[in-house]
Amino acid sequence: MSHDSLPPLPENRIVLAVGTVGVDFLATVASYPDPDDKIRTTSLKVANDPQGRGILEELQADGVDTSSVVVSEEGYPPMIPSDLSQTSLSSALDGARMLYLDGRIHETALLVAQEAARKNVPILVEGERIREGLDDLLKLADYAICSAKFPQASMDKAASIPSALVSILVRLPKIKFVIVTLGEDGCLMLERSVDEAPQSEEMDVDILLELLKQRKDDNIAIPTCVSSPVTKLRANGVGTVCGRLFVGTAEKVPPSELQDTTGAGDSFIGAVLYAICSNMPPEKMLPFAAQVAATCCRAVGARTGLPHCTDARLASFLS
Template sequence: MAEADYIVTSAHFPQDWTGEAGLADAILATAERLPAAHWLITTMGTRGAVLLERPPPAGTDPRTLPERTLEEILTAELGPQLEAARSGAAAAAVSPPVACVSASGVCIGAGEVAATEGYVRLAYTSGRDPSQAARQAQAAAQRAAALNGDPDRADSYRGSGSLASGTTTGVAAAATIAPGLVGRVTLASIADLPKDAVTDTTGAGDSFIGSVLYGLATGLPLPATLRLAAVVAACKCTELGARPGLPTRSQLAPALLHSTVV
């Protein structure tokens, strides 16, 4: 993965791979291990998805940008913005526009998206223990190696080291990352799907990733891609099995496939 341009992970992967105790710190540690990646998306199930974009526009001096923890951005800024948007719509009795109609007739609304205003220098939370994280990551690598029948190559499952420790492998650290990881953060909610319409979540993650690839291939803005992916994953959950619930293009609102949301 060290040379990957784009990364999509499940919720548990960053913590398993990096050994970080908190998800926000784990996302940062994952991004630092993968300096070639233009962006990193982490899905979080019913909590939505987090997008970390980099690098900032050419000519940006990282030292002039505000420094904040990713945890603070997600919990104190973007999370409340999403909640306010959803609560406001509910209070006004306004139903979200139908973004998809499943084969069984379930109407699905697109979720909300909130992003930081520009790029920020992202910091780890206070009290983080890098040594403990390293031990946890090593243990996870050993478990992964054993599960894959490759117990003597645990180091190959750890990936490149943290940029903070100066132990990157394969790809040189981008200058835009120093003196700290610089990124733009977007938080996307799940799609608006009635709880009683959920039949089977098998394949929801793959549906999400496939939709992200569609957005990447067609040039959709990343926030719009997140909304599309959430809707497709939700539609899949309305049917039993990994494939039956997947929508066709005709089931999706045209605006969802050609969105100009940024």
């Protein structure tokens, strides 16, 4: 694709992230081991430069601005609020379209989130699992993306994932939508509606999910999405919320093309951040994020297979 035909990037696309970066040591094996089996690797990838510098160099090579990264000179202490001056914090947030928090280093993340909320910068929080301080971050969040186990673990009264999503929106009135990723089963999303549902009757959210599942076409290999109209959704023992429920599917990647699922969830979140910056509607955002995640799984490593905007698989989403 020529430079002139590249899809336009979102005008306001600066995303500030607070969290951790890590190095994966990737070992290739001939077959997936059974429990307690020992198996020799056929290859092992290990970076030969210092890990921290290697991380920064790799991000910089991909066009990521690392000027706000705090580099520790004394080993590996967790980042603390005093590592950030008010000047550097304000500078980092200036012009930011989004703030992304992975739920780690919660004290520092909370400091940045509070400043972002003061500046009206939208916040997306990842809920991979229950962590110290995560509840405080979620109270400031505009969007949340969760793992399959997190919603029910965090919402004690919820009997199902859909009920837990209702509970999240009931307890956290600032959140506009919450997504739960389900691996090869796709994802669910509950979007809060600012308008009242046209019908007066409530609908049980679990029943609605089953109705939406019946509308899926499992013969389609590419990611798709089905959604409900704006509805007053009820979860027993939790409450009600007015919104739309979405069911997103995952791409059916042929076994011969599936290489490594490392980083699939992170790539999904990155695609959602891109979609928000692009003002994509949810009906387009969920298949787009699923497509990015599936493309990532076609190469060994968390970032090796990440697609560029020129990837033909993304053309229909970015045109």
